[in-house]
Amino acid sequence: MSQQETSAPQNPVPNVLIGIILLGVFCVLLGFGSIIAANWDMIPHYVKTGGGLLLLCVSLNAAFYFESHQNKTCKEVALFAAFWLIGGNIALIQQVYHLSISFTQGSLIWAICATPLLFFTKLTVMPILCTLLYVIGLLHILKQFRALLDWMLENYSLVAAVFFLLYLIGHIIRNHLRFANFLRTVGFVGMFGVLLIGDTADVQIVGFTLNILFLSMLSSANNQHDQPRFFNLLMIFVALRCVLAFWTAYSNLLSTGVALMLFGTAILAVATVIYYQKERFCALFEIGSLDDLIKSVQEKGKNNENN
Amino acid sequence: MKTIKIVVLFLPLLLLACWIMYMQNQVTTGRPVELPITGYDPRNLLSGHYLAYTIDWDRADCSQFEKGICPRRAFSRAVRFYVPENYASALDARLRQNNGRFSVIYSYHKNRRPIAKQLLIDGQDWKKVIVK
Numbered sequence: 345m346s347q348q349e350t351s352a353p354q355n356p357v358p359n360v361l362i363g364i365i366l367l368g369v370f371c372v373l374l375g376f377g378s379i380i381a382a383n384w385d386m387i388p389h390y391v392k393t394g395g396g397l398l399l400l401c402v403s404l405n406a407a408f409y410f411e412s413h414q415n416k417t418c419k420e421v422a423l424f425a426a427f428w429l430i431g432g433n434i435a436l437i438q439q440v441y442h443l444s445i446s447f448t449q450g451s452l453i454w455a456i457c458a459t460p461l462l463f464f465t466k467l468t469v470m471p472i473l474c475t476l477l478y479v480i481g482l483l484h485i486l487k488q489f490r491a492l493l494d495w496m497l498e499n500y501s502l503v504a505a506v507f508f509l510l511y512l513i514g515h516i517i518r519n520h521l522r523f524a525n526f527l528r529t530v531g532f533v534g535m536f537g538v539l540l541i542g543d544t545a546d547v548q549i550v551g552f553t554l555n556i557l558f559l560s561m562l563s564s565a566n567n568q569h570d571q572p573r574f575f576n577l578l579m580i581f582v583a584l585r586c587v588l589a590f591w592t593a594y595s596n597l598l599s600t601g602v603a604l605m606l607f608g609t610a611i612l613a614v615a616t617v618i619y620y621q622k623e624r625f626c627a628l629f630e631i632g633s634l635d636d637l638i639k640s641v642q643e644k645g646k647n648n649e650n651n
Numbered sequence: 652m653k654t655i656k657i658v659v660l661f662l663p664l665l666l667l668a669c670w671i672m673y674m675q676n677q678v679t680t681g682r683p684v685e686l687p688i689t690g691y692d693p694r695n696l697l698s699g700h701y702l703a704y705t706i707d708w709d710r711a712d713c714s715q716f717e718k719g720i721c722p723r724r725a726f727s728r729a730v731r732f733y734v735p736e737n738y739a740s741a742l743d744a745r746l747r748q749n750n751g752r753f754s755v756i757y758s759y760h761k762n763r764r765p766i767a768k769q770l771l772i773d774g775q776d777w778k779k780v781i782v783k
Contacts (some may be wrong), residue, residue, distance in 0.1 A: 393671050400664050408660055428665070433667050441674045442701075442767040444731040460662040 364615045370583050371608030375601040389440045396433040403647055408578060411464065423465050427473070430457045452481025475533050507535035516596050674687070677766050681758030684715045685771070702732040702742070702770070704753075713775050717761065729757065729765045734777075741781045745772070751780065 403426040410419035431454045438445050445453070455477035464469050511531025518528065586607065590600050688704040706726055713721040732755060734742055745751060751772040757765040770777040 397664065397668055397671070400667070402662055402663075404664055408657065411656075430663050430667070437667070437671060437674065439701075439733045442729075442732050457663045457666050460659045463659055467754050645724070 364611060367579060367583050367586075368608045368611035368615060368649050371586060371604045371611065373605075374587060375604030375608060376395070392436055393433075393440055396429070396436045400426060400429040407464065414531060416466065418463060420467055423461050424467075424470065427461055430454060430461075446484065448480055448484035451477045452484055455481050472533070479533055504535050504538040507531045507538060513536060515600055652675070669704075674766065677760060677763060678758045678768060681760045681766065682764075683756050683768070684759045684765075685754050685756050686711050688755050700769050702734055702746075704732070704755075706730065706755075723757075724760075725762075726757070726765055729767060734765050734770070736776065738781050742777065761765055 403422050407419050407422035407426060408424060410416075434445075434450055434454055434457070438450065455474050458470075458474055458477070462474060465471070508531065511528050514527030514529075514531055536568070587604070590604050590607070687707040687710040689707045706723075708721055710761060711721055713719050716722060746753070752774075754771045754774075755767050756769040756771065758768050759765045772780040
């Protein structure tokens with residue numbers, strides 16, 4: 345057997361499936377965390393705040409350790425964990441000291457606190473999440489223009505469509521004008537900002553499902569164009585959208601936790617079925633064999649490297 | 652260069668630790684004041700797992716403050732009290748039935764945002780009343 349044959353993956357898993365699995369795992373873990381959070385009023389306040397800061401300290405230390413040992417993957421994981429722990433700590437302080445902080449205000453504080461981490465990350469995920477937090481935070485300032493904001497939130501699908509149009513225009517003219525990249529970024533961040541917060545005040549199952557479908561279609565479309573980073577980013581937005589919807593749909597942490605775990609398990613079950621029935625799945629969507637698809641993407645990658 | 656890196660990386664931790672220390676200082680050194688409260692919105696008294704309320708200034712004892720003037724503006728943004736989820740529904744029912752006199756003890760510093768410390772029902776800690 346040649347070296348090329350031995351090194352080739354025996355049963356490679358496509359990006360779409362990995363994304364779906366990660367989404368399921370994310371929901372299950374978050375549901376687990378939510379159930380713990382629902383039962384922790386017995387813990388003294390100083391232990392909670394101290395514990396939160398300790399976890400953040402550990403993740404920052406890990407990021408620094410892996411940075412100096414040039415382990416990029418572990419460093420990025422530690423930074424990403426620190427990013428979420430900052431958000432968690434802000435929520436914790438708000439709860440412990442009974443602070444009246446709105447969602448938009450909290451987002452702005454989170455973005456400001458997390459900004460130093462952006463100097464260390466090499467991935468695009470955290471800067472975009474941070475930009476999104478700044479955009480949501482700016483809504484806090486925009487609240488002074490209440491009527492405009494209310495209209496935007498009521499007609500969030502329309503506003504998201506306008507942002508999507510901006511993104512599309514930017515994408516079409518990307519090779520002709522430098523300004524196009526700016527247009528794409530504004531369109532992208534604006535669209536997902538609006539889709540994320542659009543109906544959090546009053547979750548409707550149709551709106552939520554449409555949002556998820558829309559985001560999933562975009563994810564899958566980008567995956568087919570061989571843009572794994574962008575696909576991963578969109579999957580993160582899908583995950584965020586799920587979490588926001590569950591938080592607003594259920595008023596208590598315990599039911600949110602259980603619902604998220606069930607939702608995550610259902611996603612994992614779907615992923616398992618797709619994995620074991622992949623030939624039927626491919627036939628259903630008329631995309632040929634998944635192995636062929638992977639081979640063609642690998643060949644495409646090789647051609648790009650040669651060029 | 653290494654020191655700058657460490658400082659920048661640990662800046663979020665420093666910011667959050669300073670915030671907690673400031674809040675804790677506010678709680679421990681502030682003057683306790685008790686103010687009566689009412690539900691902010693009768694349909695949505697418990698928003699998630701916190702109690703959203705307004706201060707009933709008509710029943711408030713303003714002699715607790717300097718010159719006997721109630722600093723209404725200072726308290727306008729301190730109108731939330733987080734409650735453990737296990738007791739939320741019982742507290743919600745009690746508030747809806749208007750069963751008992753509700754008040755909040757704040758830690759108050761002049762020219763600073765007051766911090767809610769304790770929720771009282773008929774002068775007793777709310778947990779004792781609800782558990783009964």
